[in-house]
Amino acid sequence: QVQLQESGPGLVKPSQTLSLTCTVSGGSISSGFYYWSWIRQPAGKGLEFIGRMYTRGSNNYNPSLKSRVTISIDTSKNQFSLKLSSVTAADTAVYYCARDVSLGRLDVWGQGTTVTVSS
Amino acid sequence: QSVLTQPPSVSEAPRQRVTISCSGSSSNIGNNAVNWYQQFPGKAPKLLIYYDDLLPSGVSDRFSGSKSGTSASLAISGLQSEDEADYYCAAWDDSLNGPVFGGGTKLTVL
Numbered sequence: 687q688v689q690l691q692e693s694g695p696g697l698v699k700p701s702q703t704l705s706l707t708c709t710v711s712g713g714s715i716s717s718g719f720y721y722w723s724w725i726r727q728p729a730g731k732g733l734e735f736i737g738r739m740y741t742r743g744s745n746n747y748n749p750s751l752k753s754r755v756t757i758s759i760d761t762s763k764n765q766f767s768l769k770l771s772s773v774t775a776a777d778t779a780v781y782y783c784a785r786d787v788s789l790g791r792l793d794v795w796g797q798g799t800t801v802t803v804s805s
Numbered sequence: 806q807s808v809l810t811q812p813p814s815v816s817e818a819p820r821q822r823v824t825i826s827c828s829g830s831s832s833n834i835g836n837n838a839v840n841w842y843q844q845f846p847g848k849a850p851k852l853l854i855y856y857d858d859l860l861p862s863g864v865s866d867r868f869s870g871s872k873s874g875t876s877a878s879l880a881i882s883g884l885q886s887e888d889e890a891d892y893y894c895a896a897w898d899d900s901l902n903g904p905v906f907g908g909g910t911k912l913t914v915l
Contacts (some may be wrong), residue, residue: 711910732807733842733893733906746902755812782849789897791840793861795849 688713690783690796698777698803704770708783708796713763716741720764721786722766724757726779734779737739739766773803808833808905809894816913822882823911827894828875833905835875837897841868844891844909853892854879886914 690759694706708722715722723738737747739757756769770777780800784792810828817823829835839857842850852861854870857877867888869880877896881888894907 732908733895735901735903735905738903748903750902786904789837790895791838791852791855792842792850792895792904793852793855795851798849 688785688794690785690794692781692783692796692799694799694801696800696802698773698801699805700774700803701772704768704773704777704781704801704803706768706781706783706799706801708766708768710766714761715759715762715766715789716761721746722759723784723786723792724768725782725792726785727775727782728779735790736768736781768801775803777801795799807908808901809896809907811892811894811907811910812854813908814911817827817848817884818915819884819886821884821885822862822880823912824881824890825879825894825912827877827879828909829877829896829905830875832900833875833896834872834877836899839870839877840895840904841879842893842895843869844893850893877888881912884914888912889914 689711691709698704721738724736737757739745754771759766780798781797783796785794786791841854843853844850857872858870867882891909893909898905
C-alpha cells in the first residue's frame with residue numbers, strides 16, 4: 687500500500703524559503719489519477735490546504751498562499767516537493783503531504799513534519 | 806477562522822451516541838461531497854468518512870455520516886474510550902478551488 691514520508695529542515699529563518707519533500711513508496715506517483723497535496727496545521731489549530739499538483743501538470747494553490755507557493759513533482763524519484771518563500775512565524779506548523787483521490791478526499795497521509803520559523 | 810463551522814468540543818458517556826455538526830455554504834458543502842477525518846494527538850489525520858456517508862475499508866460501522874443542504878453531521882454510536890480524538894469535516898470549495906476544513910471538534914468520552 688502507498689505510504690508517504692515528509693522530509694526537510696525543521697527550522698527555517700524568517701524571510702527564507704521553506705523546502706519540503708514527500709517521498710512516495712509502495713506505488714508509483716505517476717499511476718492512477720491522483721493529485722499530490724500539501725496540508726499544514728499550526729499547533730493547536732485546524733488544517734489548512736496549501737496546494738496540490740497532478741502528475742500531468744495541473745495544480746491548485748490556496749489563494750492566500752499562492753504568491754509564495756510552488757509545488758513540483760519528480761517522477762524519476764517518486765517524490766513531490768513544496769517550496770514556501772518569504773516565511774514568517776505564522777508559517778510555523780506541522781506540514782503534511784497527502785494523496786488526493788478526488789476533490790479533496792485525502793486518503794493517504796504522511797506522518798507530518800514540524801517546521802518552525804525562527805531566527 | 807475556519808471556512809466550515811464545527812463545535813469546539815463534544816462529550817458523551819461510553820456506549821452512548823454522539824453527533825458532530827459541520828456547517829458550510831453553497832460553495833462547499835452545498836455543492837460538493839463532505840469528508841470527515843479523525844486525528845489523534847501527534848498523529849496525522851485519517852480519512853473516516855467520504856462522499857458524505859461512505860466508510861473507507863477498515864473503518865468501524867459505528868461511524869456514520871449524513872448531509873442536508875449546507876450542513877453535515879458525523880455520528881458515532883456505541884462510544885468507546887478509543888474514540889477520543891479530534892474530528893474534522895472537509896469539503897471541496899468551488900471558490901477556493903481546494904478543500905476547506907472545519908476547525909475541528911474534540912470528542913471526550915466521559
